[in-house]
Amino acid sequence: MSTSGEHGYPDTGHTRTHLPGGDPYGGAPRRTPRSSSRSLITVVGVVVLLIAAIAFANRDNSSTPNTPAKGAPHQPAAPTAASGTTPVPTSENGIPTHYPHTQQGAESAAANYAVALGSAEMFNKAKRDSVLQAVMTPSRVTSSKAEMDEAYTSAFNQSLGLSADGAAPAGSTFVSRTSPIGTKVTEPGDDTATVAVWCSGLLGLAGAKSTNPVTNSWFTITMKLQWAAGDWKISTHSQQEGPAPVPGDDKASSADDMSKTVEEYGGFTYAR
Template sequence: MSTSGEHGYPDTGQTRTHLPGGDPYGGAPRRTPRSSSRSLITVVGVVVLLIAAIAFANRDNSPAAKSPAKGPEHAAAAPTAASGETPVPTKQNGIPTNFPHTKQGAESAAANYAVALGSAEMFNKARRDSVLQTVMTPSRVTSSKAEMDQAYTTAFNQSLGLSADGAAPNGSTFVSRTSPIGTKVTESGGDTATVAVWCSGLLGLAGSKSTNPVTNSWFTITMKLQWAAGDWKIITHSQTEGPAPVPGDDKASSADDMSKTVEEYGGFTYAR
């Protein structure tokens, strides 16, 4: 898993065109049609248009009109909605567990595991091992710990302004938070599923003396999951950049506001 990411519109005017020669009607008064037949035609035309508009609206509100088009070329994103079940009844090491053995359960597991893998816990060796012990399939725990130890080094922590054990300096708040935007199952085969999780992330130090302010990034984490020991667990996972929207014109908050917000607002448990 990659551990870091990179984090208006011009005004449009309208130009009025002034025709040469002044009044296009040459200063003469405009003639108003007086024919009663023309007036009758106009009224009939308006009535016909109104009837056509009502028929069109009724057609669009019919069940057939609301049905989505069939075929892969018209496939739409599955909406994130409650399944009617309780997909995350328990937690282990603060991470939701015991997901249903369904595609929705796999999506919910992937979303929650993305949050855990992108958390500040990953920058401390003991807490990182606890996260991996919870989210990885048993056969991959040991090798995953070794891989992550090579990524989350003391030098990497120091480059972010942290101590060797991932602690922020006095007067600063370390922010590392991942928020899933959506999930997509790309492969499913009974006891295995591959799920892509589109995420937005925050990373940096909030503090008056910070040289690494909190920045935002967009990325996609793809996980191959396996049904093991009665739960969905990760076999492998990878991360790619984006898709990223065009940055807005939001004014950056102060370091104090960012620290206070992160401390006061908790994260979510994600379920489908």
């Protein structure tokens, strides 16, 4: 659901000016200074360029920069390219809701619902029910709660080092996060859409005595969405492993670093 890039900074070096002049010990005489008019022209030129640069930097960004010329072939946007559409302003139980009735709206909903379904809240019964209430179609809420109760059992929680209700032991931080890498609509429709969300996930206990350290995984969640009650909601969803990249050579962080990072860095809201 994050990438980082390198930020370039302009060079700020000074220009060293060598004034013309003759040999002070009897060589060629110092040349007569040029007229001040040339200096004035130079200063005016620099000011004009500066004004032009400021105008360019502050130009109206509301227009579409990639609008093709009249008569030019249309270039479709990349599957997960930003659309410029304002993200949804509403949420339910902390989950963004009320998406546009468009394909992009369906993709945004699927990405945010993947985050919710992979969150630590799913390991607590009350919080899990709230998540399902927000993301599932009204007709599927009750049955989804029953299905998830069978999956998130007390025994499952305890196998991860959690209490029966999903709480981490004292001195440890439970980590369960899903980050969408990309979305793809496999079956578009007017009131239904099937969206696959490729994800990376973190799961485990960060703590000095943890026997289940935080590990990374890759998986794809496929959701069939339905337009219901003025919003995109999940009618069914499934998960499969991968695609997974070749592991890198990154050194694993300490339990303290992982706990601190999870507590300090919040998640993202995904929208196109």
